[in-house]
Amino acid sequence: MRMLAVAICCFSLANPAMAASPVDKGSPLETVSTDFGLADGPAWDGAWALYTPDVKGGKVMRYVPKTDKMQVFLPEAGRISASFFNLGKLYLSDNGNSRIVRLDGKKKTVITAHDPQAKPSLRPNDLVVDKSGGVYYTLTGQNQVMYVSPGGERRIAVADIKTPNGIILSPDETTLYVSAYVPKKVWAYNLNAGRTSNARLFAEMDAGPEKGADGMSIDRAGNIYCTGPKHVWIWSPGGKLLDKIETPTRPINCTFGDYDMRSLYITGFGGLYRQRMTISGRSPQPPMTAEAQAAHSKRPPTTIPATLDAHLDVVYATVGDRKLLADIFVPKNKPGPLPAVVVVHGGGWLNGDKTKFRALAAALASRGYVTAAIEYRLGGEAKFPAAIQDCNASVRFLRANARKYKVDPQRIGAVGGSAGGHLVGLMAAAPQIPELQGNGGAAKQSSQLQAAIVMAGPMEMLTGPVAERSRKQPTRSNSNQWLGKSVDEAPERYRLADAHVQFSKDAPPVLFMVGEFDKPERNQPTRDKLKSLGVWTGLKVYKNGKHGCWNQLPWFNDMVADMDAFFKARM
Numbered sequence: 089m090r091m092l093a094v095a096i097c098c099f100s101l102a103n104p105a106m107a108a109s110p111v112d113k114g115s116p117l118e119t120v121s122t123d124f125g126l127a128d129g130p131a132w133d134g135a136w137a138l139y140t141p142d143v144k145g146g147k148v149m150r151y152v153p154k155t156d157k158m159q160v161f162l163p164e165a166g167r168i169s170a171s172f173f174n175l176g177k178l179y180l181s182d183n184g185n186s187r188i189v190r191l192d193g194k195k196k197t198v199i200t201a202h203d204p205q206a207k208p209s210l211r212p213n214d215l216v217v218d219k220s221g222g223v224y225y226t227l228t229g230q231n232q233v234m235y236v237s238p239g240g241e242r243r244i245a246v247a248d249i250k251t252p253n254g255i256i257l258s259p260d261e262t263t264l265y266v267s268a269y270v271p272k273k274v275w276a277y278n279l280n281a282g283r284t285s286n287a288r289l290f291a292e293m294d295a296g297p298e299k300g301a302d303g304m305s306i307d308r309a310g311n312i313y314c315t316g317p318k319h320v321w322i323w324s325p326g327g328k329l330l331d332k333i334e335t336p337t338r339p340i341n342c343t344f345g346d347y348d349m350r351s352l353y354i355t356g357f358g359g360l361y362r363q364r365m366t367i368s369g370r371s372p373q374p375p376m377t378a379e380a381q382a383a384h385s386k387r388p389p390t391t392i393p394a395t396l397d398a399h400l401d402v403v404y405a406t407v408g409d410r411k412l413l414a415d416i417f418v419p420k421n422k423p424g425p426l427p428a429v430v431v432v433h434g435g436g437w438l439n440g441d442k443t444k445f446r447a448l449a450a451a452l453a454s455r456g457y458v459t460a461a462i463e464y465r466l467g468g469e470a471k472f473p474a475a476i477q478d479c480n481a482s483v484r485f486l487r488a489n490a491r492k493y494k495v496d497p498q499r500i501g502a503v504g505g506s507a508g509g510h511l512v513g514l515m516a517a518a519p520q521i522p523e524l525q526g527n528g529g530a531a532k533q534s535s536q537l538q539a540a541i542v543m544a545g546p547m548e549m550l551t552g553p554v555a556e557r558s559r560k561q562p563t564r565s566n567s568n569q570w571l572g573k574s575v576d577e578a579p580e581r582y583r584l585a586d587a588h589v590q591f592s593k594d595a596p597p598v599l600f601m602v603g604e605f606d607k608p609e610r611n612q613p614t615r616d617k618l619k620s621l622g623v624w625t626g627l628k629v630y631k632n633g634k635h636g637c638w639n640q641l642p643w644f645n646d647m648v649a650d651m652d653a654f655f656k657a658r659m
Contacts, residue, residue, distance in 0.1 A: 109331035110311055110322065110469075112350075115364035117335065120151065120353070121158050127355035129170030129214055129303050131178060132345030134372040138353055139178055140360055141168035148180070151360070153346055162194065167208070170303065170341065174217040176375030181225060186211040188223055188236065199223055200236045214303055214341070216255050219373045219400050222282055224264060226252040233266055235282040245284050249275060254304035254314055254341065258325070259370055260401045260411055265290060267301040267314050274301065274314055274323075291323045303341025305352070307367045308441065309410050309469055313352065315339035320354055320363075326409040333363055344369020348439040350468065366468035371443045373400075388447035388644040395420055396453050399493075404462065405481040405528035412478050412528070414462040414485075415442055416493055417453035424494025427501065427659055428458040428486050429651075430515075432479060434506030434545070434636075437570035438467045444639065448503070451648045457655065458495050460486060464511070467570035472585055475570075477526030479511050480519065483537065484530035501539035501596075501659045503651060505638050507566075509545020513587035513614075516540035516596055523584060536596070539659035541651055543601045543638050547614040549586040550579060558582075588614045597624040597658040601647060603633025624658060 125144025132138050138151045139161060148168055150161035162168075167184030178191045179199070187201035200223075202211055209229030216224050221238040224245060233246035233255065246252065246266065254267035257279070264277045264284060272293035277284035293301055293316045300317035307313070310325035319332035320339055337358030345353050349368035354361040374390035392398045399416040406412070419426065431449045433440045442461040449461035464478035479502075487497045504512035518524050519536040546554050549567065558565045558575040567582070568574050575582045583589055591614065598618060602608050608629045618625040628650050630643050637643040 110367040112364040118362045120360040122359035124359045129341040130343045131171040131173040133173050138345050170214040174372045181212045181215045183211045256304040256306045270299045272301040305342045390446040404485040414460045417459045425496035427499035428495045430502040431461040432504030432508035434508040436566040437507045455652045471572045476524050480535035481528035483535040484533035487533040488530035499659050503541035505543040509542040513542045517587040517590035541599045547588040547611045550582045593621045595623045599626050599654045601628045603637040606635045
C-alpha cells in the first residue's frame, strides 16, 4: 500500500477564536419561561427536550424548543435540586428525600440515599454522571463530594471543600470541577476511577456579593461555565476568564441544549433563560443497552458489543489547552495488526459530534476494524483549516499508537458523511499540503489514507453548488461561516479547501455513497477526474435513500456491508 512520508511544518494552529468569548454576540439573551417557583439544574435529553426542576413548585418541567411548549413532566416530584441526562436516562438529585434517583420512564430507581431527616443543606445538591454511569454529587452542608460507582458502591470523592455546590466533568473526564458557594471559587481535581487527587484552585469570582458560586456546565472545547450572584462566568480550560453573561435575576444553574447543542439554558430566580453560543455543548453519551433504545427503532443501535474494547474520549491531539477527543473501538478477539478506519461526522462544518456516528464506528469494528469516531473543531470555535488539521491529526495519532490499539499503520482508511464526507475527501486528496496538517501531535507520522469513503459530501468548493450558495445566499451559506469569507472574497482559501482541485494520481481509492434522492450525480466531475488520473473510484446508490440515510435503518446495514467489502478489497 502507498504511504507518503510528509514533512509537517510548524503551521500555527493559534486562532483568535480560541481565546475569544464563546457567547454569540449577535443573539440577545431570551426569557423562555417565568412560570417557575424556582428553576434549578436543567438537563437536555440529547434529542428534543429540556428538563427543568421547579424546586418550590415540587415538579419537573419539560420544554420542547421545536414547538416552544412547556409542560409538566413530573407533577409531584418533590424538591428536586438538579438533573442530569446521560446514557439515555434522566438522573435527579432528590433533595427533598435526600437521595439520588434515576428515571426509568417515570419510575424512580434509587441510586443512593442519605438521612431524609437531615437539613436540606446536608442532603444531595447538584450532580453529574460520567460515561460509565458513575454519579458524583455535592453535599453542600457537609463540605463533601460523593461518588457512587456504576455498581452502587458509595465513597467520598472530595473530603474537605467549603460549601461545594455545582459540579461538572471535563470532556475527557480526567478532571472534576466543583464550585464552592460561599468563597465563590472553583476547584479542579484530577480523576481516576472515581478517586480525586491534585486539588487546585481553578478560578475565583472576584466581583459581586461574597457568596454565590452555583451550578456549572461545560462545552465541547472544555470551557467551564459557572453561575454566580449576577452572571454566568466562563473560563477557558486553562483558567482564563473569557466572558460573563448577565441575567435579569440571579442565575442558579445552566446546561447546553437544542438540536445543535449551541444554546446555553440558564435557570434562576426569574425562571428559564436561553443564550445562543458559538461553541456547542457536549451531547449526552448514547444509551449503552438495547433496552434503552427500544424507542428508536429507525436508528441503528449505539450499543457497544461485548466483543469490542471501547476507549471513549481518548485525547488524540491537543491545541493550546483544547483537547481533541476520539472514541476508539478495538476488536477483542482478533490479533493485530488490524486495518483502521477514522469515522468523521457531518453537520455542515458547524454542528454535530462524534456520538452521532457511534453506531457506524461500532458496526465496522465488529467486522474486524479498529475504528476511531472523532470530534473536530467546528466553525463556531475555529475557522478552516482547523477541522481538516484535526482530522489529519487523528490519522497520525493512530499511526503513532498503532501497537497500543492493534492498528496496521499501512492500512488506515476513513469514512465521513455530508460535511464529514468533504473532510474525508480532502484528507484523501491533500496529505502533502502543510497548511492542512497543523502541528496537533505526532508530527513525524504521515496522515495519508489508504482508502476513503465519501457519503454525500461536496468535493468542489471553488466551483459548483457550494460556491454558488456562497454567492447567492451569503447569510445562509455554511461555507461562508466556516471559511470566514465568501468564495469571491477568499478564492484561494476555497481552493485550499477544494478536494476536487487537490486530487492527484497519488490519491487512494475513493468510494462515493449516496441515497437515491440525495443527488446521485453529486461529485461526478470528481469521479471523472479520478478515473482520468488512474485512481480507482466507484459509486453506490441506495434505493429510496435521502440525505443521512447512512444513519438510518434499513440503509445502515447495507451501507456497512458495502463499506466492509470496499475496505477489504482496496485497503
